[in-house]
Amino acid sequence: MAISKDVMRGFLAHLSAGRTLIGPVDTGKVIEYRKASPNEILMDDRVSYKSIKEFYFPQVERMFTFSEGEVQDHDNPAGCAIFGGKPCDLEALRVMKAVFTTGKFADPFFERRFDANLLIGVGCIAKKPGCFCDQVEVDMAFSDFCDIMLEDSGEGYNVEYLSEKGRQALNEYPPTKDVACGNTRKADPPQADALALSPAITEAGFFEAIDWAKSTETCQGCGLCSFICPTCHCFDFRDSSENGTVHRYKCWDSCIYPKFTLHASGHNPRESRAARYRQRLLHKYRYVPDNFGLTACTGCGRCVRGCPVGMDIRQVVKQVMEVQP
């Protein structure tokens, strides 16, 4: 169903009565997702500098508190209504869900936020500088990994729901009551310049494939790319104690930091910056594909735009691809 952007603001106002409303806001310096009123939320085609991941996987999350022999779990987070996740963000959430909830150990912190949040995706109209969703099989205009999907015509939105949660939310607001169920669509066929690494090559083969030190020599090792990346999901546990009460937190970490793999013995298996960059790249393009069948890079271009020295992951992936058989 096609609706105007004003009707969408009305819907967001309606949602904000019961949930914390999150959306992209222009702060004057950057565009970022934050708690916002329906009127400040951007409904144009611009893209934020970080993704929506912090509403599923916060930079710092308290897991439990330990006091006087008692472990106290923390309350379930109140759900947010998140407006404006781009298709690359939604596909990244698909990756994150796979990582956090597949297999023997599911991460309850991710799970409960995933269950509590309502996610409204918005398709892009045009690629922004540095965007390369099309090279990693992500459809810039649509993703079904959300509760409600809006395709942006510029003037208004074509609205579909993709989950029961989405249907109910739309149903409660009279102007969007008749919205239909969305198709689960396939992305466009892969492009000729698709970025993917051959599963036929061994890990050791990739280690030797290129001169990693040369290809990454200008990387400053700041880790900004992993903080703003929608799929980077590594974390560390940190404890803090005050007055005999211990809190345990789950905090973002990054394979770009030298301490990430530093052993207590002092040995560091990823001694060089090049080895750490290689890990970040292979994790996205090889290890997650191997383990979950998904590419852990959704082409959002944030690292490409954000890197202070202009490191471009596409170029390094291409170099590796060139040496594939």
Added chain:
Amino acid sequence: MSFEKQRDEVAALCKKLLADGAVSRVVGFREGGVEGMSLPYIFTDPAGVDMLTWNSRCLPNLNGYLTGGEGNTAIVAKPCDARAVVALISEKQLRREDIHIIGLVCDGMVDANGDPLPACVECSVNCPPVYDDLIDDPDVAEKTGGEQVSNDTSLERFEAEIDKCILCFSCRQACYGCYCQTCFMDRGSPGWQPTVPGRGDKMLYHAGRTMHLAGRCVECGACENACASGVDIRYLIREVTNFVGELYDYRAGMDLDARPAMLSYAAGDREVGFLGGDGDGH
């Protein structure tokens, strides 16, 4: 004169330096970044120098790339890059004879929208103070004072900036002056790195870094240019830079023979430099 003309001069010079074996690496810029950004690049082959670029989007401070190679290194240096080289030499991190400074007269860099970068607007040094070769541009007017900026040092301002910070340490990595093998923030014992990166911990990082940059900042703006979160914390460092300037008449990176303010002591140094406060004691 123009960027193109300067570029051609720099490229010819770099080719010659590499071909003659005077240097084995040239740290400069090439094209190819998004939104017109130029990319730092280490040239080792004279033929490769064809890729060298020099334009208004050569943002990063190149000093992080000066060490590590065999033989001498040349740097295509904006005035702030050259000041950082001088500062590193003063702090005994580099040897003057190992570095060939190709200094460029610079009219300032711009952001992706073409707006001048804040540090460049404030900059008052558009000719490298020290160089081996100077690539002049007579069209660049000599600067006198740079633009005056707000010196609001309220806690509110600090907190507002802190709240945007995601504590990624990109500003530290971008700074020429942050070359410590292990930053105080990464020390395990005592553990400075916050358990929970909250407001106080972020303040600690920025206050700590500011103090470590006292009298050392070369005003390049690389820290704020690196910040994806739009944090302006450089104003704090500017305060301290000005304070050191007033107290000790010292500005980092301007003079190879000047001893860094924080590395020298004179009996007449003003007390306020040790004890703080607004007293004027001697």
